Amino acid sequence: MAAGTRNKRRKAKSRKAEPQVKKGSEWVGVGQSGIHQSGLFARRDIPKDTRMIEYVGEKIIKAESERRGNEQDELGRPKGDGTVYMFTLNDRYDIDGAVDWNDAKNANHSCEPNAATDIIKDRIWLISARDIKKEEEIVYDYGFDLSYWRDHPCRCGSEKCVGYIVGDEYRKKLKKKIKAWEKKQAKQAEGGE
Ligand SMILES: C[S@@+](CC[C@H](N)C(=O)[O-])C[C@H]1O[C@@H](n2cnc3c(N)ncnc32)[C@H](O)[C@@H]1O
Ligand SMILES: [Zn+2]
Numbered sequence: 001m002a003a004g005t006r007n008k009r010r011k012a013k014s015r016k017a018e019p020q021v022k023k024g025s026e027w028v029g030v031g032q033s034g035i036h037q038s039g040l041f042a043r044r045d046i047p048k049d050t051r052m053i054e055y056v057g058e059k060i061i062k063a064e065s066e067r068r069g070n071e072q073d074e075l076g077r078p079k080g081d082g083t084v085y086m087f088t089l090n091d092r093y094d095i096d097g098a099v100d101w102n103d104a105k106n107a108n109h110s111c112e113p114n115a116a117t118d119i120i121k122d123r124i125w126l127i128s129a130r131d132i133k134k135e136e137e138i139v140y141d142y143g144f145d146l147s148y149w150r151d152h153p154c155r156c157g158s159e160k161c162v163g164y165i166v167g168d169e170y171r172k173k174l175k176k177k178i179k180a181w182e183k184k185q186a187k188q189a190e191g192g193e
Pocket of ligand 2: 155156157
């Protein structure tokens with residue numbers, strides 16, 4: 001075969017928008033997210049109420065979780081991206097999901113989630129909250145409270161997005177806080193001119 005022939009024959013792979021899904025479980029895998037870096041995606045159509053993947057990691061007591069959580073937050077802060085992988089298991093223990101074998105840690109937050117987490121017999125599961133189509137990104141409500149809300153801008157892209165990552169029960173209050181904050185900013189800007 002003449003030099004170069006093979007290259008000419010090689011066909012460029014069609015680059016569809018679909019994510020290249022890796023690892024994960026039989027239901028979901030890790031791919032490139034439009035929301036933030038890595039995300040979790042449906043490998044196939046998933047019926048509502050399916051336990052899609054377990055959130056695994058190291059089981060640690062609360063004090064250690066507090067320490068590691070602050071450390072993870074500090075590490076990400078210079079990049080404006082303090083990713084914390086602590087998950088509340090019960091009153092005594094948390095799960096530190098910052099381990100290689102925890103693919104569930106890649107799931108992003110959305111203000112309009114298609115999944116939820118549930119603790120069943122001391123195991124944390126990511127469960128479909130509705131029927132999910134193959135290749136949809138799996139997203140759930142992180143449930144953050146209102147402390148440090150400005151540190152967590154939300155890019156979920158949903159029409160229901162409130163602009164920051166907070167739990168559903170805090171969104172009404174957050175909207176008021178945002179209004180008050182914007183008013184204050186505007187006043188400061190006026191004063192500065
Ligand atoms: C547990 S990680 C999720 C996986 C993450 N995308 C990654 O590549 O590591 C949580 C972090 O992802 C980012 N993230 C998740 N959901 C987001 C959203 N809706 N908008 C903006 N950033 C988000 C934030 O930086 C958050 O601290
Ligand atoms: Zn959002």
